[in-house]
Amino acid sequence: MKHLRNATALAVIACAGTAQAQTELSLWYHGAGSANAEEALVNQVVDEFNASQSDWTVVLETFPQLAYNDAVGAAALAGELPDILDVDGPVMPNWAWAEYMQPLGIDEAKLDGFLPGAIGRWNGEVYSVGLWDAAVAMMARKSVLEENGIRIPTLEEPWTREEFDGALQTLKDTGNFEYPLDLGMAWTGEWYPYAFSPFLQSFGGDIVDRDGYQTAEGALNGDAAIEFGEWWQGLFENDMAPGTSQDAADRETGFVEGKYALSWNGNWAALPVVEKFGDDALFLPAPDFGNGPVIGGASWQFGVSATSEHPDGARQFIEFAIQPKYLSAFSDGTGLIPSTADAATDTKNYNEGGALEVFYELSENQAKLRPVTPGYIVQAKVFEKALADIANGADVVDTLDAAVDEINEDIENNQGYGHN
Amino acid sequence: MAVVKADNRGLRLASRYAVLILVAIIFIFPLLFMVMSSLKPSSQLLLDTKSLRAFLPVGELSLQNYTDAFVRAPIAVFVLNSVLITGVTVLLCLFVCSLAAFAFVFVDWSGKAVIFSILLATLIIPYETIFIPLLLMVSQLPWVGLEGFELGWLNTYRVQIAPFIADALSIFLFVQFFKDLPKELIEASRVEGASWWTIYRRVVMPLSGPVIATAAILKFLFMYNQYLWPLMVVQEEAIRPVMVGLGYFTDQLNVPWGEVMAYLTVITVPVLAFYLSLQRVFISSVASTGVKG
Numbered sequence: 001m002k003h004l005r006n007a008t009a010l011a012v013i014a015c016a017g018t019a020q021a022q023t024e025l026s027l028w029y030h031g032a033g034s035a036n037a038e039e040a041l042v043n044q045v046v047d048e049f050n051a052s053q054s055d056w057t058v059v060l061e062t063f064p065q066l067a068y069n070d071a072v073g074a075a076a077l078a079g080e081l082p083d084i085l086d087v088d089g090p091v092m093p094n095w096a097w098a099e100y101m102q103p104l105g106i107d108e109a110k111l112d113g114f115l116p117g118a119i120g121r122w123n124g125e126v127y128s129v130g131l132w133d134a135a136v137a138m139m140a141r142k143s144v145l146e147e148n149g150i151r152i153p154t155l156e157e158p159w160t161r162e163e164f165d166g167a168l169q170t171l172k173d174t175g176n177f178e179y180p181l182d183l184g185m186a187w188t189g190e191w192y193p194y195a196f197s198p199f200l201q202s203f204g205g206d207i208v209d210r211d212g213y214q215t216a217e218g219a220l221n222g223d224a225a226i227e228f229g230e231w232w233q234g235l236f237e238n239d240m241a242p243g244t245s246q247d248a249a250d251r252e253t254g255f256v257e258g259k260y261a262l263s264w265n266g267n268w269a270a271l272p273v274v275e276k277f278g279d280d281a282l283f284l285p286a287p288d289f290g291n292g293p294v295i296g297g298a299s300w301q302f303g304v305s306a307t308s309e310h311p312d313g314a315r316q317f318i319e320f321a322i323q324p325k326y327l328s329a330f331s332d333g334t335g336l337i338p339s340t341a342d343a344a345t346d347t348k349n350y351n352e353g354g355a356l357e358v359f360y361e362l363s364e365n366q367a368k369l370r371p372v373t374p375g376y377i378v379q380a381k382v383f384e385k386a387l388a389d390i391a392n393g394a395d396v397v398d399t400l401d402a403a404v405d406e407i408n409e410d411i412e413n414n415q416g417y418g419h420n
Numbered sequence: 421m422a423v424v425k426a427d428n429r430g431l432r433l434a435s436r437y438a439v440l441i442l443v444a445i446i447f448i449f450p451l452l453f454m455v456m457s458s459l460k461p462s463s464q465l466l467l468d469t470k471s472l473r474a475f476l477p478v479g480e481l482s483l484q485n486y487t488d489a490f491v492r493a494p495i496a497v498f499v500l501n502s503v504l505i506t507g508v509t510v511l512l513c514l515f516v517c518s519l520a521a522f523a524f525v526f527v528d529w530s531g532k533a534v535i536f537s538i539l540l541a542t543l544i545i546p547y548e549t550i551f552i553p554l555l556l557m558v559s560q561l562p563w564v565g566l567e568g569f570e571l572g573w574l575n576t577y578r579v580q581i582a583p584f585i586a587d588a589l590s591i592f593l594f595v596q597f598f599k600d601l602p603k604e605l606i607e608a609s610r611v612e613g614a615s616w617w618t619i620y621r622r623v624v625m626p627l628s629g630p631v632i633a634t635a636a637i638l639k640f641l642f643m644y645n646q647y648l649w650p651l652m653v654v655q656e657e658a659i660r661p662v663m664v665g666l667g668y669f670t671d672q673l674n675v676p677w678g679e680v681m682a683y684l685t686v687i688t689v690p691v692l693a694f695y696l697s698l699q700r701v702f703i704s705s706v707a708s709t710g711v712k713g
Contacts, residue, residue, distance in 0.1 A: 033493050066667040066670060067667045070651055071655065077559075078559035080559065249467065
């Protein structure tokens, strides 16, 4: 009995010794309350990483998404950043530039096969990597298009501008819908640059000139951008789509209720459409307005904070998290697109013949990153306001010129945002 | 003649009640909408907003939103945190601010007019403008607690309480009220040999119910509605207050409105309970303020 007690005591001491040897790594995540499956999966990855080795213990702290960026900014000011943080793809360059983050230092061979939107690069270095991406498609019903003699576009042959405008007019003339197109104007914030700047890019413009990212002149107010702006305004003037006063309820349920013939929406909203329409549901590629069809890319990714004293441990965790089994599990749990084709084959929705397979192809073929610049967080807000103003009838040229001035002033105030 | 008079009075009374009922309905509509919506599925809730059905218990009613809301977020933790933070701040504020006001009104000391003016001037400075320097300050403040010495107050209850204990508005309210108390009471107490502390505790504060209620309610609402400051200084879920918790429901593009309404209903309960408990004193305070010459 005495031996047993001694052995037990030794075991306890040994365990305590092991526990003490483990170094704590803090991890901040934006998904508090977002989707319970997502939070459970992050917890699962953390638990399994902690159990898989004896050097590190990751401690998770979750934040509401709405508050997350502000919380990180405040923590950076106070010198209290965690070791590992997650970051929205288009925001990453800003955090890298502001020295909230350090290069990931990951062996890039481990990122072979990842969707371009799942890897965050700044100044030639990888700063972050994501377990998933998201994609937007033109949701439609096969029966509606066929009844009205509208060609069903493919990835190889998307609608041209003329075809798309013609389809909208045809659908409007049926009188069967409140509007032929739902763009999701009820959603504000990042939705505008994420969902609508690809239209501008397909016209040949952009939010900022990507050659050095030092000006928006010509990109956001050039001929292509003005042509886009006039087309955009025409959608609302001609009652092709509900404007900024769209009811949030209509955005959420309007397409499945038959109020709209087409809906520009993301893969996260696709399953209810499949449930409602079954084989009749179509997820179509973005129209080609002259410079190729484009959709937005990049979602939330993991990176290492600049102040982490244990970047090797943080990197180990991120490498652990991007295993195919977790990419598949996140996709199954959240409906998002797994970052690699291998992982996609093991998912419920993105495998061959899966209900959402087309979104993987859209992401792979059409996704374009939003401007990879620290100034993006300002440029996104300027772009959002400009598009809302134009939709509400503001003069296209004046509005775009004003947006360019605002963006250029911000770039100048920040000494060019450190682009090499 | 008497009959006509009685009719007129009845008519006046009826019209007065009609106006009061109308005003009451206007004020109660948001609460009614919130509670009714919390019992409906999100899809029905949004459809009902287009008609008066939004305010009526019609359609498919259940407590499912409450169940889902409690699964989505640790609501009880958030509410307890807010009640604790708010409660402690209100009590400390009443004590500190009333003491300061007492010194401004009853104690003679040089420079008090200038200091009171400076204090009032701070009323025009919004808290938001000082949050960044305040954040830098509290992140370096020392603390000696049960776990020994530590540097930095972030991620604690005290960082959510201490900066808000003293405020110019509460001091101002107490000063205005104390000025109207009969001076004879204070002078008589001094003649009887009472100390300033005894006068504060035994004479002034027992007469100050209305202003205590007013200051408490205003402070309670301010603290309970805190969002930006706790967002900046608190990273741990276990000490988050209710307003930051609201973010758990509103971050998605597809907002679960039924759950939002359930959450709002739950977090409104402490506010209503607090207000109703002090309602009579609060109203008498407002009424007496209104008739002051």
